[in-house]
Amino acid sequence: MKKIYIQEEYCIGCRLCEIYCQVKHSKSKKIIKAFKSEQGQLMPRVLVEEIGHNSFAIQCRHCVDAPCVDACISGAMKKNISTGVVTCDQDKCVGCWSCIMVCPYGAISKDPGERKIASKCDLCEDEEIPVCVSNCPNEALKFMDMEDK
Amino acid sequence: MEKTDYLIIGNSAAGINAAEAIREQDGRGKVIILTEESYLNYSKPLITYYLAGKIPIEQTGWQQGDFYSRLDIDIRLNTKIVHLDVEQKKAISASGDKFGFQKALIATGGSPIIPAIEVDGGKKLDKKLINRAENIFTLTTLEDARKLKAYIEKNGVEKATILGGGLIGLKAAEAFLELGLRIELIELSDRILSATFDKQASSIVEERIRDLNSNIFTQNTIEKIYMEGNRITKAQLTDGSNIDCQVLVVAVGVAPEVPFVDSGALDTDRGIKVNQFMETSAPEIFAAGDVVQARDILAGEDRNIAIWPLAVMQGKTAGLNMAGSHYAYGGGFFMNSVEILGVSSISMGLTSLEPDDSRKVEVLSQFKPESNYYKKIIIRENKVVGAILVGAIERAGIYAGLIKNGIDVSNIRDNIISENFGLIQLPADYQKHLVVGEGIEV
Numbered sequence: 161m162k163k164i165y166i167q168e169e170y171c172i173g174c175r176l177c178e179i180y181c182q183v184k185h186s187k188s189k190k191i192i193k194a195f196k197s198e199q200g201q202l203m204p205r206v207l208v209e210e211i212g213h214n215s216f217a218i219q220c221r222h223c224v225d226a227p228c229v230d231a232c233i234s235g236a237m238k239k240n241i242s243t244g245v246v247t248c249d250q251d252k253c254v255g256c257w258s259c260i261m262v263c264p265y266g267a268i269s270k271d272p273g274e275r276k277i278a279s280k281c282d283l284c285e286d287e288e289i290p291v292c293v294s295n296c297p298n299e300a301l302k303f304m305d306m307e308d309k
Numbered sequence: 310m311e312k313t314d315y316l317i318i319g320n321s322a323a324g325i326n327a328a329e330a331i332r333e334q335d336g337r338g339k340v341i342i343l344t345e346e347s348y349l350n351y352s353k354p355l356i357t358y359y360l361a362g363k364i365p366i367e368q369t370g371w372q373q374g375d376f377y378s379r380l381d382i383d384i385r386l387n388t389k390i391v392h393l394d395v396e397q398k399k400a401i402s403a404s405g406d407k408f409g410f411q412k413a414l415i416a417t418g419g420s421p422i423i424p425a426i427e428v429d430g431g432k433k434l435d436k437k438l439i440n441r442a443e444n445i446f447t448l449t450t451l452e453d454a455r456k457l458k459a460y461i462e463k464n465g466v467e468k469a470t471i472l473g474g475g476l477i478g479l480k481a482a483e484a485f486l487e488l489g490l491r492i493e494l495i496e497l498s499d500r501i502l503s504a505t506f507d508k509q510a511s512s513i514v515e516e517r518i519r520d521l522n523s524n525i526f527t528q529n530t531i532e533k534i535y536m537e538g539n540r541i542t543k544a545q546l547t548d549g550s551n552i553d554c555q556v557l558v559v560a561v562g563v564a565p566e567v568p569f570v571d572s573g574a575l576d577t578d579r580g581i582k583v584n585q586f587m588e589t590s591a592p593e594i595f596a597a598g599d600v601v602q603a604r605d606i607l608a609g610e611d612r613n614i615a616i617w618p619l620a621v622m623q624g625k626t627a628g629l630n631m632a633g634s635h636y637a638y639g640g641g642f643f644m645n646s647v648e649i650l651g652v653s654s655i656s657m658g659l660t661s662l663e664p665d666d667s668r669k670v671e672v673l674s675q676f677k678p679e680s681n682y683y684k685k686i687i688i689r690e691n692k693v694v695g696a697i698l699v700g701a702i703e704r705a706g707i708y709a710g711l712i713k714n715g716i717d718v719s720n721i722r723d724n725i726i727s728e729n730f731g732l733i734q735l736p737a738d739y740q741k742h743l744v745v746g747e748g749i750e751v
Contacts, residue, residue: 166745215733216732216733233352233354233371234355235370235373252368256354257646257653257655258618258646259706261645262644263709264709265707270703
């Protein structure tokens with residue numbers, strides 16, 4: 161499957177990935193609205209970590225053997241067998257945070273919206289390339305099959 | 310006698326995941342799942358969410374309805390196995406049905422422990438009495454939750470008494486408080502969640518409960534109960550105090566539900582003993598989930614750790630091996646996530662170790678009373694072996710990863726307790742593995 165690969169040596173910590181992710185997952189899909197009127201209800205599903213000159217953007221790795229899927233008590237967290245994408249079904253999620261408890265990447269968060277549900281990268285399934293990747297100015301994130309690397 | 314290739318006794322996390330794993334390997338072998346319950350499948354941890362009214366009863370089923378037909382699995386409800394003959398390889402149900410099998414999985418889970426509390430009039434509390442009583446409940450099955458919920462709604466219950474401040478007791482407390490009930494929680498040890506919380510973490514959650522017009526009695530238990538007909542009315546505690554009871558939930562713990570076998574037929578200790586392939590001492594008989602005693606990577610010995618994620622992993626491991634693969638269970642450790650009205654908490658591993666120079670145990674902690682924030686990391690021989698997070702649980706799994714992978718954290722000791730601890734502070738090699746590596750092998 162195609163996954164997002166992190167090339168940390170090219171990351172300059174500009175956080176454009178976070179911004180585009182947040183807009184993409186907003187209701188309005190508009191940058192101003194997403195950061196003004198929807199503020200507090202939204203957060204990016206990719207996280208830039210930074211200390212000094214070192215930085216990288218981390219989002220769900222869509223693990224082969226995903227611990228979050230094993231730990232999920234509601235059946236919300238599922239790995240699509242054909243695409244390999246791990247997604248959280250918001251209707252089924254009960255906000256027990258078992259996924260947060262087991263994700264070794266710390267890549268799952270509490271959704272800041274009104275409902276208690278988990279929030280994570282969905283690989284922008286309706287886009288050809290996830291928006292964090294397509295809007296990275298430096299190719300610090302790449303979307304590809306490992307075989308093509 | 311009916312014959313099958315694979316007989317799975319138990320229809321919860323371990324049993325269902327085993328069946329799925331068998332089907333991945335063997336598309337044709339006959340698979341029968343037996344359950345003594347009358348529901349197709351439901352997630353045990355969701356029963357308190359149903360009790361709290363957060364989800365409808367239909368949503369407790371965590372596999373889709375077509376699970377069994379899609380995977381060509383034969384499911385038998387209301388079928389309790391009363392005798393498992395491991396030599397003749399057959400199982401006999403309460404109604405006399407016989408199932409011959411090539412390979413069997415025991416995934417019967419656990420059943421609630423009932424303390425033999427004195428009942429006024431000379432009897433002792435037991436399963437029969439609880440079944441007969443209108444307002445005494447255990448809380449480990451959907452049927453338990455359904456009856457309890459119906460009783461509360463029908464009788465306008467305003468206060469619930471919970472015996473036991475462990476995992477189930479706290480989950481029950483969470484549900485009752487969500488429903489707007491007051492609770493009285495009675496716990497034998499000096500704090501709630503004593504298996505995974507320290508005094509500090511417990512006191513944060515205890516205060517939150519007390520703020521809600523509820524009460525916690527620690528270092529206490531119920532000495533005697535008083536009944537009027539089939540209803541409990543009053544409980545007398547060890548310290549001599551009496552409390553009025555509208556309902557009583559007995560939640561002092563769960564014991565492995567080992568099915569009846571001939572004596573010596575299966576090695577058991579605190580649960581059925583299994584090797585890393587989830588094989589029991591009897592050939593072709595496997596066991597997984599809350600009924601087993603399996604590898605605990607922190608204790609250095611096998612232990613019964615009755616939690617959902619491990620039941621899933623053990624079930625998968627058992628299924629793969631039953632179908633002829635050779636796949637080892639990596640082991641696990643205890644972990645738990647609980648949220649009491651807005652205060653979330655996650656605890657994992659060996660949380661009760663005290664600082665000890667000779668055993669190289671270090672304990673780092675940070676407490677901010679104004680925000681109910683508490684974090685504690687326990688390090689033994691330079692490796693994280695336990696963590697408690699209260700108030701802010703974000704990125705808790707990074708600690709789970711450090712524990713599971715036995716990462717040396719001596720170089721990042723100063724950062725490990727920080728509030729914004731993340732991957733960037735991790736030791737370089739491990740960080741590279743997580744950030745640059747493909748997917749997960751951790």
